[in-house]
Amino acid sequence: MGTREPKFYWEDFPVGETVEFGEKHVTKEEILEFASEFDPQPFHLDEEAAKQSILGGLCASGWHSCAMMMRMMCDGYILESASMGAPGVDEVRWRKPVYVNDTLRLRRTCTERRPSKSRPEMGLTKFHIEMLNQKDEVVLTSDGWAMYGRRHPGAPVEKA
Amino acid sequence: MPWFEDIEIGTRTELGSHTFTAEEIIAFAKKYDPQYFHIDPEAAKEGPFGTLTASGWHTSATWMKLMIAKRQATPEPADENGRKPPAGGPSPGFLEMKWPTPVRAGDTISYSTEVIEKLDMKSRPGWGIVRSRNTGVNQHGETVMSFIGQGLIERRQPRK
Numbered sequence: 001m002g003t004r005e006p007k008f009y010w011e012d013f014p015v016g017e018t019v020e021f022g023e024k025h026v027t028k029e030e031i032l033e034f035a036s037e038f039d040p041q042p043f044h045l046d047e048e049a050a051k052q053s054i055l056g057g058l059c060a061s062g063w064h065s066c067a068m069m070m071r072m073m074c075d076g077y078i079l080e081s082a083s084m085g086a087p088g089v090d091e092v093r094w095r096k097p098v099y100v101n102d103t104l105r106l107r108r109t110c111t112e113r114r115p116s117k118s119r120p121e122m123g124l125t126k127f128h129i130e131m132l133n134q135k136d137e138v139v140l141t142s143d144g145w146a147m148y149g150r151r152h153p154g155a156p157v158e159k160a
Numbered sequence: 161m162p163w164f165e166d167i168e169i170g171t172r173t174e175l176g177s178h179t180f181t182a183e184e185i186i187a188f189a190k191k192y193d194p195q196y197f198h199i200d201p202e203a204a205k206e207g208p209f210g211t212l213t214a215s216g217w218h219t220s221a222t223w224m225k226l227m228i229a230k231r232q233a234t235p236e237p238a239d240e241n242g243r244k245p246p247a248g249g250p251s252p253g254f255l256e257m258k259w260p261t262p263v264r265a266g267d268t269i270s271y272s273t274e275v276i277e278k279l280d281m282k283s284r285p286g287w288g289i290v291r292s293r294n295t296g297v298n299q300h301g302e303t304v305m306s307f308i309g310q311g312l313i314e315r316r317q318p319r320k
Contacts, residue, residue: 085209
């Protein structure tokens with residue numbers, strides 16, 4: 001939020017809406033940089049070891065995939081929204097490896113929402129996020145709630 | 161890593177601690193989660209937490225960093241036949257990630273992991289899934305992160 005007027009408030013994410021956004025090209029340098037700091041396992045650091053492993057090639061740490069998802073969400077809508085953070089994530093599935101030179105995008109579906117009972121200026125929104133690669137394979141899914149400011153604090157809400 | 165068969169439910173391991181500086185909170189967030197309350201200490205004062213806080217993904221990735229460091233610092237011996245124990249395997253994802261208290265600049269987070277469940281894999285007789293309850297606690301004893309992690313671990317003997 002900060003100093004400017006947000007484009008997206010809690011009211012702007014209707015249940016059932018699906019949108020696609022983002023285009024993230026994953027480089028070897030980025031994979032190595034993240035893995036060196038946070039997840040230095042051979043299949044994230046060493047091409048030869050990765051080929052011999054169950055993953056079949058050098059691939060991004062799952063935590064790196066989550067971080068890339070977060071960045072794509074930030075650039076796709078969160079930075080233009082009345083975001084108030086997130087209490088966590090119910091489930092993330094790492095369904096396929098993210099390899100060097102993959103190009104990723106996100107598909108976001110709002111699955112549930114409700115106003116906060118204790119804070120009239122806030123609402124909660126549950127998104128199902130799919131991360132897809134250039135072959136349209138789903139490499140990651142995420143389900144979780146996030147908090148957004150309301151355009152009309154405390155206004156009555158129709159059942160979604 | 162021990163073999164899947166040798167991992168005992170209830171085993172708890174302290175992974176050590178990490179102090180989050182403002183500089184690293186900002187550096188991580190500029191790359192992966194550039195919301196103003198993670199990158200701008202001044203603007204963060206007006207934000208949902210009243211101060212600069214770490215991205216939840218930064219808090220969680222640091223658990224992985226300490227988990228790998230612990231594993232690498234405590235290698236398992238080879239067995240009587242000289243067979244080396246397994247390296248860590250990939251993960252299918254995680255469940256119930258919660259960030260109940262934000263991590264602020266200067267906080268020291270102590271991380272741990274506790275084995276809670278072992279699952280057979282129908283599709284891969286040579287592997288099993290180990291589930292663990294993973295936590296991060298700050299210097300005031302408040303939980304800042306909790307999730308159920310999952311890892312594929314090789315079996316000493318494939319399951320019949």
